[in-house]
Amino acid sequence: MSKLNAQSPAGPLEQKWSNHKGHIRLVSPANKMRIDVIVVGTGLAGASAAASLAEMGYNVKAFAFQDSPRRAHSIAAQGGINAAKNYMNDGDSVYRLFYDTIKGGDYRAREANVYRLAEVSASIIDQCVAQGVPFARDYGGLLDNRSFGGVQVSRTFYAKGQTGQQLLLGAYSAISRQIAKGKVTMYSRHEMVDLVVVDGKARGIIARNMVTGEVERHGAHAVVLCTGGYGNVFFLSTNAMGSNVTAAWKAHKRGAFMSNPCYTQIHPTCIPVSGHHQSKLTLMSESLRNDGRIWVPKKKEDAEAIRAGKLKPTQLKEEDRDYYLERRYPAFGNLVPRDIASRAAKERCDAGFGVNKTGEAVYLDFASAIERYGKTEANLKGLKNASKEEIISLGKKVVEKQYGNLFDMYKQITADNPYETPMMIYPAVHYTMGGLWVDYNLMTTVPGCFAAGEANFSDHGANRLGASALMQGLADGYFVLPYTIGEYLADDIRTPKIDTNHPAFEAAEKEVKDRISFFLNNKGTKTVDHYHRLLGKLMWDYCGMARNKEGLEYAISEIRKLRDDFYQNVRVPGKADRYNPELDKAGRVADFLELGELMCMDALNRNESCGGHFREEFQTEEGEALRDDANYAYVAAWEFQGDPGKAVLHKEELNYEFVKMQQRSYK
Amino acid sequence: MNLKLKIWRQEGPNDQGRMVDYQANNVSDDMSFLEMLDVLNEELIEKGDDPIAFDHDCREGICGMCSLFINGEAHGPVKGVTTCQLHMRSFKDGETIFIEPWRAKAFPVVKDLAVNRSAFDRIIQAGGYVSVNTSGNTLDANAIAIPKPDADKAFDAATCIGCGACVATCKNASATLFLSAKVSQLALLPQGQVERKERVTKMLHQMDEEGFGACTNTGACFVQCPKGISLENIARLNSEFRNALLS
Numbered sequence: 036m037s038k039l040n041a042q043s044p045a046g047p048l049e050q051k052w053s054n055h056k057g058h059i060r061l062v063s064p065a066n067k068m069r070i071d072v073i074v075v076g077t078g079l080a081g082a083s084a085a086a087s088l089a090e091m092g093y094n095v096k097a098f099a100f101q102d103s104p105r106r107a108h109s110i111a112a113q114g115g116i117n118a119a120k121n122y123m124n125d126g127d128s129v130y131r132l133f134y135d136t137i138k139g140g141d142y143r144a145r146e147a148n149v150y151r152l153a154e155v156s157a158s159i160i161d162q163c164v165a166q167g168v169p170f171a172r173d174y175g176g177l178l179d180n181r182s183f184g185g186v187q188v189s190r191t192f193y194a195k196g197q198t199g200q201q202l203l204l205g206a207y208s209a210i211s212r213q214i215a216k217g218k219v220t221m222y223s224r225h226e227m228v229d230l231v232v233v234d235g236k237a238r239g240i241i242a243r244n245m246v247t248g249e250v251e252r253h254g255a256h257a258v259v260l261c262t263g264g265y266g267n268v269f270f271l272s273t274n275a276m277g278s279n280v281t282a283a284w285k286a287h288k289r290g291a292f293m294s295n296p297c298y299t300q301i302h303p304t305c306i307p308v309s310g311h312h313q314s315k316l317t318l319m320s321e322s323l324r325n326d327g328r329i330w331v332p333k334k335k336e337d338a339e340a341i342r343a344g345k346l347k348p349t350q351l352k353e354e355d356r357d358y359y360l361e362r363r364y365p366a367f368g369n370l371v372p373r374d375i376a377s378r379a380a381k382e383r384c385d386a387g388f389g390v391n392k393t394g395e396a397v398y399l400d401f402a403s404a405i406e407r408y409g410k411t412e413a414n415l416k417g418l419k420n421a422s423k424e425e426i427i428s429l430g431k432k433v434v435e436k437q438y439g440n441l442f443d444m445y446k447q448i449t450a451d452n453p454y455e456t457p458m459m460i461y462p463a464v465h466y467t468m469g470g471l472w473v474d475y476n477l478m479t480t481v482p483g484c485f486a487a488g489e490a491n492f493s494d495h496g497a498n499r500l501g502a503s504a505l506m507q508g509l510a511d512g513y514f515v516l517p518y519t520i521g522e523y524l525a526d527d528i529r530t531p532k533i534d535t536n537h538p539a540f541e542a543a544e545k546e547v548k549d550r551i552s553f554f555l556n557n558k559g560t561k562t563v564d565h566y567h568r569l570l571g572k573l574m575w576d577y578c579g580m581a582r583n584k585e586g587l588e589y590a591i592s593e594i595r596k597l598r599d600d601f602y603q604n605v606r607v608p609g610k611a612d613r614y615n616p617e618l619d620k621a622g623r624v625a626d627f628l629e630l631g632e633l634m635c636m637d638a639l640n641r642n643e644s645c646g647g648h649f650r651e652e653f654q655t656e657e658g659e660a661l662r663d664d665a666n667y668a669y670v671a672a673w674e675f676q677g678d679p680g681k682a683v684l685h686k687e688e689l690n691y692e693f694v695k696m697q698q699r700s701y702k
Numbered sequence: 703m704n705l706k707l708k709i710w711r712q713e714g715p716n717d718q719g720r721m722v723d724y725q726a727n728n729v730s731d732d733m734s735f736l737e738m739l740d741v742l743n744e745e746l747i748e749k750g751d752d753p754i755a756f757d758h759d760c761r762e763g764i765c766g767m768c769s770l771f772i773n774g775e776a777h778g779p780v781k782g783v784t785t786c787q788l789h790m791r792s793f794k795d796g797e798t799i800f801i802e803p804w805r806a807k808a809f810p811v812v813k814d815l816a817v818n819r820s821a822f823d824r825i826i827q828a829g830g831y832v833s834v835n836t837s838g839n840t841l842d843a844n845a846i847a848i849p850k851p852d853a854d855k856a857f858d859a860a861t862c863i864g865c866g867a868c869v870a871t872c873k874n875a876s877a878t879l880f881l882s883a884k885v886s887q888l889a890l891l892p893q894g895q896v897e898r899k900e901r902v903t904k905m906l907h908q909m910d911e912e913g914f915g916a917c918t919n920t921g922a923c924f925v926q927c928p929k930g931i932s933l934e935n936i937a938r939l940n941s942e943f944r945n946a947l948l949s
Contacts, residue, residue: 087836102757103823105864106765122844158838165840167832167893169857176847194857200764201860208831215827223820246812275759309732314740315761444763447780447787448734513836562747564740608747613714614755614813617747 039292039672039687042474043147048693049129052151055475059518060525067092070524071533073240073255074098075227075282078107079199079206079505080488081261083512086209088259089218091517093524096253097210097219098242100226100277100619105207108263108275109508112199113320113441114183115191116505118156123180127188129153134694136503139185139372140468140496141646141662142696143295145670145689147475148493155514156506160192162513166205170194181325183501185372185701191502196320196441202505206512225251226619227282228550229543230258230289230484237286237484238533241543243551245619248612250547252540254533256524257483259516260286261508264467264489266299268627268634269579270571272464273305273318279623280630283471283490291479292672292685294492295469296630297638300499300647301580302465303329303376306448307396316463317448319399320441321501324369326404326434327458329376331388331397333357338388348390348398348457359383367701374498374647374660375701377462381580382658384461391459400457405430462580466504468495468647469637472672472687476519477511480672483523487511492670497646551611554621559604563617566601567624570594570631578635583651587639591632595680598628632679640684643667655698664696703729703795707742709754710802715810715818721800731791735778736761736768738790756815763787763928766863769870770815771802776867776926784865784928804866806875808913819866821912822880828908829901830884832893846892856890859883861929868923868931874915879923881909882939883931889942899946906943 044055062070070093074085077099085097101107119132132153137144160178164170170192171179180189194201213219222242229241231252239254265280266272287293304319332338333355340346359379361368371379380397383389390396409430413421421429431454435442442453449459471479471486473493478485488508495503577590601624609615644653644660645667653661670687705726712719729738736758743753759767763784770785772778778788793799801815809817834840848856862883869877885902888894894901917936924933 083836090835101759101765101767102819103864105823105826106759106767108760108765110765111760111762120843155838160843161840162834162836162838164843165832165834165893167856167888167891169853169860169887169891170843171857172848172850172853174850176849176853177844194860197764197861200863201857204860208826209836211823211827212831212833214823221823223823246818275765276761277759310730312730312733312737312741314734314737317762443782444787447763447783447789450731450789450791514838517836560748562744564744606747608750608752614816616755617753 037685039472039685040474041145041687042476043145044475048146048150051147052154056518059522062521062524062528064092066528068094070094070527071096071255072257072259072520073253074259074261075240076107076261076263076490077104077210078109078261078263078488079203079508080490080512081107082203082206082210083509084259084261084487084516085219086206086213087513087517088520089213095213095219096222096255098222098225098227100224100245102223104210104221104223105204107203108278109505110200110203111275112505113196113318114322115181115193115198115502116159116202117183117190117502118160118192118506119153119190120157120160122178123189125188127190131188132156132190135186136494136500137496137694138699139500140498141660141699142496142664142668142691143645143689144494144496146691146693151515152494152507152510155510158514159506159509163202163205166208168194168201168205170201181322182370184321184324184370184376185367185500191322193322196322196438199505202509206509228285228547228622230286230481231540231543232289232481233537233539236482239535239540241547243547246614248610248615250544252535252544254535254540256527256530256533257485257520259485259487259520260471260490261488261512262490264470265627265630266464266467268570268631269464269574270567271308271313271316271575273302273316276315279626281623281626283486284626284630286471286479286481286484288675290481291484292472292674293469293633294472294670294672295497295637296634296673297578297641297648298468298497298646299464300373300466300468301377301462303373303380303462304399304460305463305465306445307391307393307459307461317444318463318465319445319458319460321373323399323438323441327369327399327401328358328403329360329369329397329399330356330358331383331390335387338390341390342392342394357388364701371701372498372500377580378649380462396459396461398457399460401434401453402457405434408433466499468492468497468499472670476522477516478523485516485520487516497648550622551618554605554607554618555609555611557605557607559606561604561606563605563607563621563624566597566605567627569597570624570628573597574631574634578638581649581651582638584639587635590635591680594628594632594635601625601628629679633673633682636680636682637671637673640671641667668696703790703793705729705793706798708798708800709815711754711814712811714813719811729790731789733790734761734786735770735772735788735790736786754815755813758786761786764863766865769804769817769865769867771804771870773800776804776870777928781925782928782930784863804870806869806914808875808877809866809869819864821914822864822866822877824912825877825881825905825908826884829897829904832888833897848892852890856887859886859890859931859935862931863929865928867926867928869914871922871926872915873920873922874918876917877909877914878917878936878939879927879931881905882935885942886935886938889938898942899949902939902942903946
């Protein structure tokens, strides 16, 4: 085991980034023209990085497995993006955003990175507005804000429930402009299937053209991975169907350390599972917790009656409802961070108070918000004696304006009308705080291989706050990586175009082709999804919202068996030289089957509870996460050694210079 | 419920396609349309047959990847939703369902139900952006107040997901609704003013280049648009183009 150095700059917190940026080595415009950079993934981090790098003069090749850069899963982010603008005059500041993020992450993030994130957050909003991103505005024409979990200010900018879409389309417009100029070459429907390392440096990738099946070599002076998170290891998650860990995992197998893989965010407000056929889960934005109140029946018999379909939630009197978040966490109420809200829902359901047929659901109720908004509207309209019906109808219109698309989506999926009856929600896998280890410059442990956005581990510690993923993706892509990459590339100005005939490319390509032909010739009996589903269930049951030593050990041994079974019995139809989505899926699930084991090992190693990582053995008397700062205030970084089970642990100690670590409290 | 499916199968862009019959049994109401196809595909793979290729990704109605022509309608019978948000409760036991890809010259078939929509990307590349560098050193975001009605209209136009239902529905396979959404969004915002005339001209030219048809104001596009992009945007596009020509 070695100690990792994050290369965080010294000096006062608020000067670290500006000092560092002022001293990063530069690459001259003439040299940039001779340097190629590969960007894999075109979500918020990837599209913004590719556009910015191209604009600075580098030659960029961008890769996406979707048919267009506009479709990356960043597009599905609903609620908003944080920025320390203090437009609301509620006492917000860069420091407060920094502090909230550190605390929200349960003191497991790196101070210098988080401060930088908070510092550049305001520029993101300026940038996006300049690109024509239509954020929500108030009647004075200025930008509107709302509040998210784990904070006591309103700093979240939004565009209805489609903020991710609007931000991604902004980044897509920036990358489109560079594609038009010929500075970015776009490879859509291409999947990165290996990283090529030459003499210890990342020098390119192997990609499969998903339409023709051709296996291609692409060389570059540096490779930037913006490939998102690995939540689909759980099979059911809010991730897109195609979201996968393959690019990051291949980099891991080529020497990039994987950090804190067990830090998984389980989002409290998702539409509950409806049946075995289910392919994915749908999120209901955290912004709904601004106005929705979460509850379950106070009495078990009421919960049972509701489950049996004999009682409706609207029939339950106010005093028979348990608004358990407001009860347990009066200071933050329904807006506690996600990890806490999720665990509290699980606690109530496990105790027998869950509400839908499966008993795994709680209510998210808008009745009081509708009434409150209705009253305000009636006052604004001068209706002094408005009837209750009028007030409700006015209130519904306000709610529709704010959350209309989410309510429609809910209705479409469940056939229930959330304007009339409370929504039913349950926690689901949403985001992964873990990812490739990167230093302050966002470089992995493979020189020349960088990771940005959800793909890296750096900013959210053990739990991410709502509306911070979009912030981090764009901060990394627009304002951090394009500068920090210079520090590495300044040494590379004499390196000619990368020769893809190098034996390292040849070997990597052969491995890829062998793997493809293995899958197609295996002639097993079971589908890829069959294995993915089984893996997902193991992960959810033993490495999900609550974990314990025994369960994790069991999961590790079961995952190994499942992996063996997969290689013996999986059936992949079709041909190698054709469009073949099952083949792509087989490669991704093969990597998930390795990652799953490492996640369990990481969870087993961390004998404490922090943020999204909850070990049942380590909790306070009130059931809150119990950290062990003396022994676990470090970033776990795993080095691949031929087999996931043989991974070697390295540590980056977290030294808190500016914030004092303390027991997190939202009471 | 049990359903009869008639699905378009086509090996590649240059192959002859045909409708093939399938049976989907024990379909539950709660399944999404794509989950019904997932189950069918698993059965096909287990039988050693070639699964049906279709595009999909987020399954939340926002990425714009899914694209099926169901019983002669883009994204199926329910208005205002994409195929991935269509649920089987919208169909009846014993029904026959026809499933086809988007059909348009500018959207060649990749395989079966998946089509190539890169023509849309090229229309955006022709000018669907504000030419601003990503330095972050722009005006403060609140430096220019934007009247709420304009901001709201720009947002409504910007919600286009680029799925191509408008093209698939249009008898002329025109991409005018798609184009008009982007032109409108930027024309309504102060940030889009500088390049306003150039933008509309270049984007329209690119649409023609890609082989999309012309708009004859039928309005079928708007009826089938899962995001309800309004025809008002086409009116605005026309006026933008006229202004660009005349001044």
